[in-house]
Amino acid sequence: xxxxxxxxxxxxxxxxxxxxxxxxxxxxxxxxxxxxxxxxxxxxxxxxxxxxxxxxxxxxxxxxxxxxxxxxxxxxxxxxxxxxxxxxxxxxxxxxxxxxxxxxxxxxxxxxxxxxxxxxxxxxxxxxxxxxxxxxxxxxxxxxxxxxxxxxxxxxxxxxxxxxxxxxxxxxxxxxxxxxxxxxxxxxxxxxxxxxxxxxxxxxxxxxxxxxxxxxxxxxxxxxxxxxxxxxxxxxxxxxxxxxxxxxxxxxxxxxxxxxxxxxxxxxxxxxxxxxxxxxxxxxxxxxxxxxxxxxxxxxxxxxxxxxxxxxxxxxxxxxxxxxxxxxxxxxxxxxxxxxxxxxxxxxxxxxxxxxxxxxxxxxxxxxxxxxxxxxxxxxxxxxxxxxxxxxx
Amino acid sequence: xxxxxxxxxxxxxxxxxxxxxxxxxxxxxxxxxxxxxxxxxxxxxxxxxxxxxxxxxxxxxxxxxxxxxxxxxxxxxxxxxxxxxxxxxxxxxxxxxxxxxxxxxxxxxxxxxxxxxxxxxxxxxxxxxxxxxxxxxxxxxxxxxxxxxxxxxxxxxxxxxxxxxxxxxxxxxxxxxxxxxxxxxxxxxxxxxxxxxxxxxxxxxxxxxxxxxxxxxxxxxxxxxxxxxxxxxxxxxxxxxxxxxxxxxxxxxxxxxxxxxxxxxxxxxxxxxxxxxxxxxxxxxxxxxxxxxxxxxxxxxxxxxxxxxxxxxxxxxxxxxxxxxxxxxxxxxxxxxxxxxxxxxxxxxxxxxxxxxxxxxxxxxxxxxxxxxxxxxxx
Ligand SMILES: Cc1cc2nc3c(=O)[nH]c(=O)nc-3n(C[C@H](O)[C@H](O)[C@H](O)COP(=O)(O)OP(=O)(O)OC[C@H]3O[C@@H](n4cnc5c(N)ncnc54)[C@H](O)[C@@H]3O)c2cc1C
Numbered sequence: 103x104x105x106x107x108x109x110x111x112x113x114x115x116x117x118x119x120x121x122x123x124x125x126x127x128x129x130x131x132x133x134x135x136x137x138x139x140x141x142x143x144x145x146x147x148x149x150x151x152x153x154x155x156x157x158x159x160x161x162x163x164x165x166x167x168x169x170x171x172x173x174x175x176x177x178x179x180x181x182x183x184x185x186x187x188x189x190x191x192x193x194x195x196x197x198x199x200x201x202x203x204x205x206x207x208x209x210x211x212x213x214x215x216x217x218x219x220x221x222x223x224x225x226x227x228x229x230x231x232x233x234x235x236x237x238x239x240x241x242x243x244x245x246x247x248x249x250x251x252x253x254x255x256x257x258x259x260x261x262x263x264x265x266x267x268x269x270x271x272x273x274x275x276x277x278x279x280x281x282x283x284x285x286x287x288x289x290x291x292x293x294x295x296x297x298x299x300x301x302x303x304x305x306x307x308x309x310x311x312x313x314x315x316x317x318x319x320x321x322x323x324x325x326x327x328x329x330x331x332x333x334x335x336x337x338x339x340x341x342x343x344x345x346x347x348x349x350x351x352x353x354x355x356x357x358x359x360x361x362x363x364x365x366x367x368x369x370x371x372x373x374x375x376x377x378x379x380x381x382x383x384x385x386x387x388x389x390x391x392x393x394x395x396x397x398x399x400x401x402x403x404x405x406x407x408x409x410x411x412x413x414x415x416x417x418x419x420x421x422x423x424x425x426x427x428x429x430x431x432x433x434x435x436x437x438x439x440x441x442x443x444x445x446x447x448x449x450x451x452x453x454x455x456x457x458x459x460x461x462x463x464x465x466x467x468x469x470x471x472x473x474x475x476x477x478x479x480x481x482x483x484x485x486x487x488x489x490x491x492x493x494x495x
Numbered sequence: 496x497x498x499x500x501x502x503x504x505x506x507x508x509x510x511x512x513x514x515x516x517x518x519x520x521x522x523x524x525x526x527x528x529x530x531x532x533x534x535x536x537x538x539x540x541x542x543x544x545x546x547x548x549x550x551x552x553x554x555x556x557x558x559x560x561x562x563x564x565x566x567x568x569x570x571x572x573x574x575x576x577x578x579x580x581x582x583x584x585x586x587x588x589x590x591x592x593x594x595x596x597x598x599x600x601x602x603x604x605x606x607x608x609x610x611x612x613x614x615x616x617x618x619x620x621x622x623x624x625x626x627x628x629x630x631x632x633x634x635x636x637x638x639x640x641x642x643x644x645x646x647x648x649x650x651x652x653x654x655x656x657x658x659x660x661x662x663x664x665x666x667x668x669x670x671x672x673x674x675x676x677x678x679x680x681x682x683x684x685x686x687x688x689x690x691x692x693x694x695x696x697x698x699x700x701x702x703x704x705x706x707x708x709x710x711x712x713x714x715x716x717x718x719x720x721x722x723x724x725x726x727x728x729x730x731x732x733x734x735x736x737x738x739x740x741x742x743x744x745x746x747x748x749x750x751x752x753x754x755x756x757x758x759x760x761x762x763x764x765x766x767x768x769x770x771x772x773x774x775x776x777x778x779x780x781x782x783x784x785x786x787x788x789x790x791x792x793x794x795x796x797x798x799x800x801x802x803x804x805x806x807x808x809x810x811x812x813x814x815x816x817x818x819x820x821x822x823x824x825x826x827x828x829x830x831x832x833x834x835x836x837x838x839x840x841x842x843x844x845x846x847x848x849x850x851x852x853x854x855x856x857x858x859x860x861x862x863x864x865x866x867x868x869x870x871x872x873x874x
Contacts (some may be wrong), residue, residue: 377874388874392865393820395872399810400792400817407498407791416499419786428784483773485780490756492779494771 109179113186120155122148126191130457132314135197139230140274153227153228156195163201163225166209170217171225177413199268200224200231204356206279207293207348215334220295232298232322234264234278235349242480244279245287245346248331249322251280251294256281258294260302260325266474270305270318273298283343292338293345296327312466313451313459354422356475370402371395372436376443394439401432420488427481430471437465496802500571501567507568511575514548523696528582528823529700535658536584536702545583546614552651554593555733559608561593565801566735570742570793577746579754580843580850582701583656584744586739592618594735595680597721598728603682607661619659621650621683621706622733628652629667630733633671635708637666637681644668644690646711647679651837654857658695658703660685664708665729668722678726680719687711688710699849703781734811738796741811744854745790748825751847752782755829756849762834775832782821782828789814789821809871812864819854819861826851 103111125148129135135147136153144150156162159173165180166172175183207226208216223229240247249262260280270276275297283290298305302325305318330336340348373391377383383391408425411417440461441448448461456462472478486492500508511819518524518541528536545551551570554560562568569590576585588611592730596604610616622630635648646666656662662683670677683690683844689711692704756779759770770776800805830837837844853862 175575210680371868371872373869373874374872383874388869389862389865391874392814393861393871395868396816396820396861396865397788399813399868400788402789402815403498403795403810404788407794410497413497414497414499424780424784424787427780428788479777482777485783486776490776490779490783492756492759492770492776493768494773494776 106178107111110182110186113183116159117186117190117192119186120152120159121192122152124148125152125193125195125382127193128191129193130460134193136195136227137198137230137269137272138196138200138227139198139272140228141272142227142230152193152489153195157226160225162196162227163221165207166221166225170209172221181409192477196223196227198227198230198231199233199273202355203233203352204231204295204429204463205357207277208354210351211340211348211402213334213336215332216336216339219335229274230269230272232273234267234270234276236266238265242477244349245291245292247279247281249278249280251282251292251327253282254326255459256330257326257328258292260294260322262322264320264322266308266319267293267305268317268474270298270320271307276303277339278319279345279349286343287345288346291345291349292342293340293348294338296325296326296337300325300327302326310467311469312463314467315462323454335368337428344360353476354419371398372439375438380443380445383443385441391439392441394435397432398436401428404428418486418489423476423481424489426476427472427485430468431478433471434468437468441465466482496798497796498791499609500567500659504567504571506807508569508571508575510548511572512785514544515575515579515581516587518544519576519579519583521580521846525580525582525700525846529761534694535655536550537655537658537696538585539804541581542583542617542779545585545589546612550585551589551614552612552764554590554597555573555608555612556594556597559604560612563607566738566797567794567801569739570797571691572751573739574746576748577743577748577850579852580747580750580846584619584658586736587620587654587659588618588742590617590739591620591732591736592661592663595620595719595732596682598731599682600716602716603719606802607682612745616660617655617658617738618658619653619661619662619704619788620732620736621656621664622729623650623652624648625651628856628863630729633665633667635664635666637668637669637713640712643712644679644714645727646683646708648708650706650708653692653704653706653854654704655701655702657692662690662706663719665725677723678729679722680715680728680732681713682719683708683711683713683717687713696799697853699846699853701853712820728855730808734800734808734866735813736865738793738800738853739787740857741793741796741814741818744822744851745793745848746787747854748786748818749852751822751825751829751844752779752786754780754844754847755782755825755832758833769832778828782825785821785824789817792817799812809868812859812867812871815859816861816864816868819864822851823855825863 136149160168161173163172164183168174185366201224205221208220233243237247251260278294280292280294281290282292302323304321307315309315328337363441368446373395444461450456451459549562550572552561553564557563578605588736596607624634637644637646664681664683665799666679667677668679689709697703755818759775762769792814796810800812829844830848833844836842
């Protein structure tokens, strides 16, 4: 048996022994997902047991090095773990912006001290992070951001406002883009890390069209952020005034994640499932579903190809923008079709039969897919400039 | 298996790319034969060069004198054919007929494969009856007569039928028109008495025939595979051809897209390059995304066919439908973004539009294959 086959067998055995049956059922509600953090509580004991088993094994962040709380898996092993987990429908033990965004930035730019502290906290689900980039005047044109940190020697005093900060009210810490030099647009931003309980930080939830409130306005009112949290643990990632480099690096990760290229069933065909649900399908709707399934199955091949190419460095560095664009537009179409197949039942907003209006709320939520993390239009701009090398500023 | 070309495949791609750009170029082949009203629509000299390059043996087993490679490799050649609009019998002969002949007797393989591998023989495939691809229904009849069969009926859209040394014909030997079973494939030689071709030039300057079989006498050894059990071979042949035609379609799409993106970087209006207009940039970027995705679907389908996967038919239809939609978009955007010059015969972009149209229809269009995706998925 090859090393990898052995690993697959061990993984299968470990999952069999450690992943409780309830944790193999599809995620139904927001509280089926465990986000960790100081304010978090488990929905039940099985969720807790599954989470703790994964923490011990390093499987909350399987590809991170062991000394930072991961399992040190190489890409081939990580792929096997993903495949085996998805084969039994295992839920992710922990979801967080720390895993998806801050972690990769720290692995790339962080000091040893930062990695030791922050990565371990993320892997063990102790600290929940939020992302403070967007501002009322700076969305797509993020680099124009105004939130300002005044240099006070050993600390900055930060003033300004962020907006659309996902889960800011539930998060413990924020990674935040702050202007530290007003004279240099690109080289005047620092990527800061600070506690949301610091005096002067406040949040105000915003209600989405889906009726949920997963994001906030975040205000900074004379917030003092120390420049260091101890030896080799600076309060910023990368260098002072060079936070834009970190942000750009991280956006790549975010786009990959949102594009669904990391797996998940967003890219699978839906026609058969919707027919079971809707019974007889209107012939024109059936045709639309078939056309959708062609696109979804083709996109899923693209996702596989994209991951294969990334592994060996064959992918164009701007390709995640294409994946994000195509994947999110596809997902919006998927939910339009789910609404159509669902008929009047899908309109129900809070009935028990619909799990509290799941179909319609999810449909509305997907409209954000092509806005968050860079809009479709911005993705198309990047593709035309960086891949097709079309002219213009 | 990773979804990109390994080193050997990358080498093949490079040599196919070079060969087709030089020998198969639009001016040298497509326009040359078109402007001379060539009755074949392609050059036999180029076909022999295909043989010398080894292309024609890609899907032929080594024991039969071929290279014993797979659909990924055949697709590499087809993508370059598509990009250069190179007219040749490769798809019908080296992919479709070669796939059917894999199931043929020693005698049939010995009779036909050496000529194919050398680029001396041309084969055609006669499946469609009527203007749309509906292989579920086959009415062309082969009745037993003596030791052999008597073939009657008509086939349409027989690409290169009049140039072919042999036609693979799907006929009914038992049951009624739409039965799954009761199909037999025959290798019909060009000089068979009672076979007549009505040759027509198509929009892309390729040649096809409406072929009549008027009591054509065939020996029993003209049967490919088993009598009445030809459906599986037919399906295998069609799926190979669909994935092959999808690969050619990706080449057409890329060729049209590259030409168009180049044009956006050259043409000036209102004092700027038209490529600076965001309205055009976004459409070009959208097209790029679609072409990338279509290409991934094609490689996936090729790999599944080579692996003999049970999902191969589903993915063959996904690939054919996705490419049809994408290549259609590429040529329409191509003509539009060129403006007036795109409408001229002198400029090549229109040739891509014509070739795409013919490929769309060949072995089932996007609607047919999306419908097949639905059926194979159970709805
Ligand atoms: C659900 C959700 C969660 C989010 N979570 C976070 C978070 O956690 N942290 C965070 O910092 N941000 C978050 N965001 C913010 C998100 O990143 C921004 O909404 C996004 O970058 C777009 O900015 P904007 O909303 O200001 O829109 P604008 O930039 O004002 O865009 C408005 C419209 O103009 C178009 N447009 C803008 N510029 C161009 C151009 N150059 N060419 C063509 N069209 C253009 C856009 O595509 C869009 O259609 C979240 C957003 C949503 C919807």
